[in-house]
Amino acid sequence: MIELPAPDRAVLARRDSILAELRAILPPGPRGEAVIGDPTRLKPYETDGLSAYRQPPLAVVLPETTEQVAAVLRYCHENRIRIVPRGAGTSLSGGALPLEDGIVLGLMRMNRILEVDYADRLAVVQAGVTNIGITQAVADDGFFYAPDPSSQLACMIGGNVMMNSGGAHCLKYGVTANNLLGVTLVTIEGEVLRIGGDHLDAAGYDWLGLITGSEGQLGIVTEVTVRILRAAEGARAMLAAFRSNEVAGQVVDAIIASGVIPVALEFMDRPAIHACEAFAHAGYPLDAEAMLIVEVEGNQAEQDFLLGKLKAICARFDPISLRVAETAEESLAIWKGRKGAFGAVGRISPDYLCMDGTIPTGELPQVLRRIGEMSESYGLQVANIFHAGDGNLHPLIMFDANDPDSFRRAEDFGADILKLCVEVGGCLTGEHGVGVEKRDLMGVQFEAHELEQQRRIKAAFDPAWLLNPAKVFPLAGNAALAR
Amino acid sequence: MIELPAPDRAVLARRDSILAELRAILPPGPRGEAVIGDPTRLKPYETDGLSAYRQPPLAVVLPETTEQVAAVLRYCHENRIRIVPRGAGTSLSGGALPLEDGIVLGLMRMNRILEVDYADRLAVVQAGVTNIGITQAVADDGFFYAPDPSSQLACMIGGNVMMNSGGAHCLKYGVTANNLLGVTLVTIEGEVLRIGGDHLDAAGYDWLGLITGSEGQLGIVTEVTVRILRAAEGARAMLAAFRSNEVAGQVVDAIIASGVIPVALEFMDRPAIHACEAFAHAGYPLDAEAMLIVEVEGNQAEQDFLLGKLKAICARFDPISLRVAETAEESLAIWKGRKGAFGAVGRISPDYLCMDGTIPTGELPQVLRRIGEMSESYGLQVANIFHAGDGNLHPLIMFDANDPDSFRRAEDFGADILKLCVEVGGCLTGEHGVGVEKRDLMGVQFEAHELEQQRRIKAAFDPAWLLNPAKVFPLAGNAALAR
Structure with missing residues (x-):
């Protein structure tokens, strides 16, 4: 609670x-x-x-x-x-x-696309436009907006900015911060600030960077200018399954080291493979310990070239199975299980917590092993899905919300995973933000004086702590919150 | 003055x-x-x-x-x-x-490389390590640090962080902010803050973003963790010259719209071509109004593929000359004039101001025309060099420092160019920062209440304005600076 x-x-x-x-x-x-x-x-x-x-x-x-x-x-x-x-x-x-x-x-009524400028490759939209709505507005002209959180059909660009959202394709294109050019921010005093704009860089402090991921604590974003990109001719995926998490982790490192930047590089562990396969019948190899989905894009020749390189890398690591999509349809079939992961886990367990932490990719095998041990000791199942190229881990902890003890254990288990992420040199969050969920863990990531300096930044915008005050920072010791 | x-x-x-x-x-x-x-x-x-x-x-x-x-x-x-x-x-x-x-x-004595981690593709260095020093430390293993300001042999990574420096190759790889993972920041109170680290994203505010480009006003950076990248097998350039700035601007737009991301896309106007050719004898076409240098990288096949695409695009715009390097040596010959641009202008004029503004690329022809008009009315020569892919303009205004009137006119001319950048939807700076040079122009870019909010961020770190206080913001009306 x-x-x-x-x-x-x-x-x-x-x-x-x-x-x-x-x-x-x-x-x-x-x-x-x-x-x-x-x-x-x-x-x-x-x-x-x-x-x-x-x-x-x-x-x-x-x-x-x-x-x-x-x-x-x-x-x-x-x-x-x-x-x-x-x-x-x-x-x-x-x-x-x-x-x-x-x-x-x-912000849901602020859902108008205000401007699309193909020459400068940007769109100006109100904060309540959905993520997919931006891409839909420019898709006929061959453009798209890159960050693609799983919730992209529903989630709104204002929320994306506030949480610095990512998505499966941010390995190549970056997170919201990397695709954002400007915002209109309203301060608690009702002042309207135009931050950034349709140009590279900014004079003065990079407060566009500061606003991105500020979780509604510094002001309310009402308009957003985003970079739109020319869509690639097509994309194709490959699936590679391995005998152990260690080996699959080595493959991830080998791919990144090769200089090939896939658009997506997804890692699933055995429980995730089984859950997704039972749900989606995507033909995933049930004897594998770990599976990678790697997607590349470009024209046919570029796709062939990149997939050939990736296939050769995977082949060096004795894969259990290696499947390269020859067509867009085969590619969709490979993605089918992964895209249904949340539904798949929902079928196994009435409730689950989707955690979000980031680790140096080299620590993956160790982290998965220790999450497995925690799963045993908490008596709760976990499936791991991982944006492996970025080191962004999404353990899905299964529990029963009707059983308060099960929920409490799930919360503790989740906190232990995030502490582990910090312990191995990673971070409490990847793309979901801190919110209330990780607020009380901020002390694991930061020293007291580091948190204090961050609170001073908050107070420089909102001295009375009126904007989303219960989030991001531990409540304890915050005099501004006492009423 | x-x-x-x-x-x-x-x-x-x-x-x-x-x-x-x-x-x-x-x-x-x-x-x-x-x-x-x-x-x-x-x-x-x-x-x-x-x-x-x-x-x-x-x-x-x-x-x-x-x-x-x-x-x-x-x-x-x-x-x-x-x-x-x-x-x-x-x-x-x-x-x-x-x-x-x-x-x-x-910070020049803080010049130690503290750690290189190839598995996680990062280096931890003290702030006084030179930009090139990072690449030198990892080059034998096939890696490099991407941002490459012209001063990279001398400039230090701490300064790069404080100015969010770019370089000719930031079209593909981004500026310092895009290649930075963490810093150690010392506050004016002597507190040591570890910000960011060897992982994607950060819990809490993106204060790594805020620190990047903060021009020494929020704290002193003593250690820096940067992303290092696998170097491409090789790179090759092409040169394309056109009849007008308008046409060359259209070519830039066509290249970007094609989805090809060159590593560099440099634009030189007629005065810059002539100055560089006289200095470097690089074989630049003296009858051209505008010239582009476009560089791609990868293995031989990738280079051939990309240069073929770029050549076809350029050919559609009736080029005066089109020269594709077949070897690394020919590529160096193409770059020779551009790399010597500052020396070349220094040969023509005893002194020059190197301005730095950013514009939407679509505005380039208009901006160059108006700079030409200003050049006439101020009676000062100007040569334009432009990181065209990013919209980052570098007009070199030539003057004589021994003639106070000439210097005053050069300052006014520079200020007019930067105002023009803002007027067409751009920004006062691209990669050089505000410093003292553009301090008094911040009011052109920002409303008074926007500057006030930025000053509050400064004060949240340094209430007494002790850290580099005369920079970034206009002095007038800043009570903290009155002694």
């Missing part, structure tokens, strides 16, 4: 007048009410992709313009009301978990 | 005792004195790559360890003494320009 800051009693007592005042700022429009106070209608907002934690908010506001966001923030600033921003609510770390005395500021 | 903050009279008056106290912190060692106070020995520190501005510092300290840097900063913090950090002093924006009442903290 998660601790949230003590609510401000004065704010709770003023709920009705706050709702009325917010309605004066955001009157109902063609899209209906813009301020939601009815408890039944608040229900969908009480949790996000980390559904283990729930908390109804004080109210939800649904602005449609940057000016409306600024007006709401100015009001909250004057009245010392906390704010939790929300895109599609797909956060896996509880980044959009509400506060009892806080307003959820939903 | 540049305005510097009024010196602190009390600090100037205490100079002798400050020197003595610093010497107690940093006693002489095997490498000689670590605290320099003798005016003759301070001479080399009074300017940097922007040699138009000069100011001797109060003293220079030359620490060798992170602990020594922390001790110096603690002392300066307690005694309210300003600090200007310095690597090799190659800054082109005056980033290392001293203050009369400030100590220059030189």
Whole structure:
């Protein structure tokens, strides 16, 4: 269970007048009410992709313009009301978990594509445009937006910026930060800042970098300028299965060392292979300990050239099976099991936690061995899926949410995995952010004075800690949160 | 001329005792004195790559360890003494320009390679290691460090981090920020922060991003962890010359749109072609208005494939000349003129200012036309060299430093070019930073409240504005600088 800051009693007592005042700022429009106070209608907002934690908010506001966001923030600033921003609510770390005395500021009505500029290869969109929506807007002209989180059909670009989201293809194209050119940020004081723009680099501090991944704590992003890229002619995958995690880890290192940059390099361990195969019947080798899916792109000749190189590398490591897609259809068949991984695990176990840590790739065999030992001692199954090229590990810990003890053990198991990531020289997170889930583990990654310096950055934007205050940092010892 | 903050009279008056106290912190060692106070020995520190501005510092300290840097900063913090950090002093924006009442903290003795890890493809080095020194340390094993500023033989990685340096090859490999994994940062309070590390992403804010390009204002970087990359088998260039800047600009767009990512894509205008040809006799076409140098890399087959594609694109735009290097030697011949550009311009003109702005590539023809008009009205020659793939423009404005009026006109001309960059949707800087040179133009790029928010970030690290305080932000209205 998660601790949230003590609510401000004065704010709770003023709920009705706050709702009325917010309605004066955001009157109902063609899209209906813009301020939601009815408890039944608040229900969908009480949790996000980390559904283990729930908390109804004080109210939800649904602005449609940057000016409306600024007006709401100015009001909250004057009245010392906390704010939790929300895109599609797909956060896996509880980044959009509400506060009892806080307003959820939903960006879903800010879903317009404002500009597409092919000459400069960029798109300007409102923060509530979905990730896939950007690609859809430019696909007919042969372009795409590169970061592709699993939730890309639903998740919104504003949330992607706030969590610095990645995806299976970020080995080649990078995460959100690498594909972002600018944002419009509204501060808690209601000031509108234009950060970055349609050009390389920025004068002054790289605060675009700072805003990226700031989890809604420094301001609310309302517009986003992203780089769009020319789509490759096509892509094809290969599947290679090996006798041990050690050998598959060596293959990953050999591929990276060869200089070939695949678009994706996915690693699945035995439990993940079995779960996915039972679900998707993709023809995965059930006798393998570890399996890689490697995808390359380009025109036919480039694909052939790169797959030939990769096949030769894999062949040196005595693979159990080696399957190179000759067509786009065969490629889809290879991906089928992997893409259904979450559904597959959901079929085996009523509930699971999807963890997210990053390790130096060389540590993979050791980390998988120790996760296996923890799985035994916690009595909980785990399947490991790994964006191997980036060192980004996604253990899926299976538990039963109706059994509080099972949930508690899953939380502890997850925390132990993340501590292990830090211990081997890695990091608490890869692409899901800290949110509430990893907040109390930040002390494992950082010294007290390092956390203090980060809190000072937060306070330089939001001295009263009104913006998403219960996230990222441990609550203990934070005087700004005492009410 | 540049305005510097009024010196602190009390600090100037205490100079002798400050020197003595610093010497107690940093006693002489095997490498000689670590605290320099003798005016003759301070001479080399009074300017940097922007040699138009000069100011001797109060003293220079030359620490060798992170602990020594922390001790110096603690002392300066307690005694309210300003600090200007310095690597090799190659800054082109005056980033290392001293203050009369400030100590220059030189990092040149911190020049050890601490660790090279090929499995995880990273190197950990002290901040005073030269840019080329990193590549030299790993070249025998087939690796390299990608960002390659023109000053790479001299400039130090700590300075590269502070200025987020780029180079001719950053089209493919990105700038310093894209090749940086972690830093050790010492705060003005003498706290040692480990930021980032040998893994992707970071928990908490992306303060590694914030530190990168912070121009010595948030802390002193003493150790740096960089990504090293497997070097390609080889590289080859082609030269293509066109009838107009417009056409050459269209070719740049066509190359980028094709999906081919060259390692370098350099644009030279007629004055730059003529200056370089006169100096280097590289066989450049003197009848061309604009010339591109495009370089690709890979094995022989990859080079052939990519150069074939690029040649076909160029051929569609009626080139005046098209020369594809068949060998590494022919490639060097193509680069010869470009690499000597600064020397070439130096031969024509006793002095020049190297400007650095970024524009959307589509604006190139318009921007070059308007720079040409300015050149006439200021009565000063200009040659344009352009990292065209990134939109990073380097106009070289020629003037005579012995003629104060000529220098003043060159400054105004440079400022007008940078304003033009902002006006067309670009940015004041590409890879040289703001320093003192562009400090007073920050108001062209940013609104007052945007600058104020950036100053708050500065103050969250350094409330008394002791660290490199005269840079990046306009002095006017900054109460923290009044003494």
